[in-house]
Amino acid sequence: MDKLVIEGGIRLKGEVVISGAKNAALPILAATLLTDEPCLIKGVPYLRDTNTMLRILRSLGKHAELDKGSVSVIPTKHSNFIADYKLVSTMRASFCVLGPLLGKLKKAKVSLPGGCVIGLRPVDLHLKGLKALGTNIEIEGGYVVANTAGLKGAHIYLGGEFGSSVLATGNVMMAATRAKGKTVIESAACEPEVVDLAEFLIKMGAKIKGHGTPIIEIEGVGALRGAEHKIIPDRIEAGTFILAALITKGDIILKNVCWQHLGALIDKLEEAGAAIKKTDGYIRAHLRRSLRPINLTTLPYPGFPTDMQAQAMALMAITRGISIITEKVYPDRFMHVAELNRMGAHIQREGPHAIVEGVKQLSGAPVMASDLRASASLLLAGLVAKGKTSVLRLYHLERGYENMEEKLQKLGAKIWREKE
Numbered sequence: 261m262d263k264l265v266i267e268g269g270i271r272l273k274g275e276v277v278i279s280g281a282k283n284a285a286l287p288i289l290a291a292t293l294l295t296d297e298p299c300l301i302k303g304v305p306y307l308r309d310t311n312t313m314l315r316i317l318r319s320l321g322k323h324a325e326l327d328k329g330s331v332s333v334i335p336t337k338h339s340n341f342i343a344d345y346k347l348v349s350t351m352r353a354s355f356c357v358l359g360p361l362l363g364k365l366k367k368a369k370v371s372l373p374g375g376c377v378i379g380l381r382p383v384d385l386h387l388k389g390l391k392a393l394g395t396n397i398e399i400e401g402g403y404v405v406a407n408t409a410g411l412k413g414a415h416i417y418l419g420g421e422f423g424s425s426v427l428a429t430g431n432v433m434m435a436a437t438r439a440k441g442k443t444v445i446e447s448a449a450c451e452p453e454v455v456d457l458a459e460f461l462i463k464m465g466a467k468i469k470g471h472g473t474p475i476i477e478i479e480g481v482g483a484l485r486g487a488e489h490k491i492i493p494d495r496i497e498a499g500t501f502i503l504a505a506l507i508t509k510g511d512i513i514l515k516n517v518c519w520q521h522l523g524a525l526i527d528k529l530e531e532a533g534a535a536i537k538k539t540d541g542y543i544r545a546h547l548r549r550s551l552r553p554i555n556l557t558t559l560p561y562p563g564f565p566t567d568m569q570a571q572a573m574a575l576m577a578i579t580r581g582i583s584i585i586t587e588k589v590y591p592d593r594f595m596h597v598a599e600l601n602r603m604g605a606h607i608q609r610e611g612p613h614a615i616v617e618g619v620k621q622l623s624g625a626p627v628m629a630s631d632l633r634a635s636a637s638l639l640l641a642g643l644v645a646k647g648k649t650s651v652l653r654l655y656h657l658e659r660g661y662e663n664m665e666e667k668l669q670k671l672g673a674k675i676w677r678e679k680e
């Protein structure tokens with residue numbers, strides 16, 4: 261296993277090109293199961309997670325290859341409706357093959373995705389929505405076994421205890437494209453990745469309205485055709501590079517970025533002291549003045565993204581004063597707190613809150629990545645810490661950041677890979 265070693269203290273400067281969004285690419289690849297025709301998906305990042313999704317598509321009877329950022333998905337003669345435990349258990353997003361399999365084949369057997377270090381991640385909303393469309397669902401041997409005599413449109417309230425669900429909205433929306441009649445999803449997720457999925461489905465011939473709002477309407481159609489689509493830029497990767505500029509007191513220009521998807525983050529960072537210039541497809545980030553503490557609360561889109569909480573905490577850890585971070589999407593997503601403290605941060609967790617007392621300097625240390633965004637947080641901390649930081653369990657980072665090491669090196673960071 262590899263680890264990343266970072267020698268902190270360098271101001272990052274230069275340009276970085278943001279990759280396609282992992283969380284848009286995964287459900288869009290799953291959506292190709294809805295058609296018997298070839299699809300071409302461009303701007304797909306080369307990541308451990310996208311690779312897992314390609315393996316799942318192959319196991320379900322598609323020919324799927326990623327070449328120079330494009331995935332061509334071509335049907336084979338053999339279609340399968342069983343998504344295996346070994347693949348699904350490694351990545352929760354694979355659960356969103358359930359909706360397309362039901363829509364296309366009227367049956368599916370998909371392993372339950374299992375637990376996760378960022379907290380409990382149930383699938384009750386996915387199942388509630390699919391049942392409302394007329395699916396029989398049983399849990400057998402750790403699998404969701406689902407079948408339907410024919411999906412029927414329905415009015416579905418899909419909000420949960422923590423608000424809307426991104427992948428449940430996607431799963432139900434995909435199934436509903438093939439249901440008879442009209443489906444209305446109320447309390448639908450409004451994330452840009454859901455909008456991108458809807459745009460792809462529309463290119464395939466689906467009739468969808470209201471995506472990007474909490475009420476999505478889908479009129480079922482008889483069949484979907486193949487389509488070509490380009491994935492939106494990854495807003496979480498972009499946000500991570502903006503923070504890399506600020507935490508190192510550097511100056512970074514981001515290209516292939518959609519600033520319109522980063523409203524809540526940009527607003528908070530400007531409050532903290534950032535100067536963020538934005539035009540179409542371009543962001544420049546640097547500090548306007550010395551940093552001040554901020555309070556932030558994660559919420560479903562357009563609120564502050566939970567996927568940026570750990571990285572924002574790294575910035576607050578070196579911002580003098582007290583910042584309070586409240587996690588409202590995954591109240592247990594705080595595994596990075598102990599590791600940041602190992603680097604000299606003063607962070608105390610109180611239930612869904614983290615109280616961050618900014619320190620003058622972090623000091624490099626060996627730290628353990630517990631999940632994807634926690635690894636990004638530790639990496640950011642390492643960029644500014646005194647001395648060397650080693651981030652262990654690098655595979656978490658590789659799940660969601662394409663060429664992170666090379667991109668940071670190009671910006672001037674001293675970062676390299678070593679054997680653990």
Ligand code: EPZ
Binds near residue numbers: 284
């Ligand atoms: C997506 O996960 C993202 N993953 C996550 O990104 C992201 O953190 C999350 O949305 C929230 O923005 C992908 O898109 C592949 P949810 P998802 O269902 O859809 C509860 C990353 O780092 N809930 O919107 O699985 C759930 O427990 C990853 O890139 C239920 O109660 O998240 C949470 O509290 C990690 N029942 C809240 O809803 C359900 O059936 C929101 O989760 C489903 C979810």
